[in-house]
Amino acid sequence: MDVLHLVMPDGRILAGDKSLPEILYHLRYFRWLAIFFKIPVINLLSYFIYRRIANNRYIISQTLLPLTEKKV
Numbered sequence: 001m002d003v004l005h006l007v008m009p010d011g012r013i014l015a016g017d018k019s020l021p022e023i024l025y026h027l028r029y030f031r032w033l034a035i036f037f038k039i040p041v042i043n044l045l046s047y048f049i050y051r052r053i054a055n056n057r058y059i060i061s062q063t064l065l066p067l068t069e070k071k072v
Contacts, residue, residue: 003054017050 003016006023014022021037024030036042053060 003050016054017046020046020050 004019006014006019008014008022021034024037025034037046
């Protein structure tokens with residue numbers, strides 16, 4: 001799987017960076033960020049940012065995992 005696929009209730013399928021505004025819109029505290037994707041420059045940059053994160057997702061998760069573990 002190369003990109004995230006989001007299946008909407010109406011049957012539409014959004015893939016990759018096109019799913020980000022919809023996901024943000026449905027997250028209570030991040031809803032306000034979805035408005036930025038209506039700006040053409042941000043919309044264009046979102047593709048490159050998404051690809052960069054997607055290509056490095058394993059490195060990112062290995063870096064963040066120690067930060068999320070509880071210390072006893």
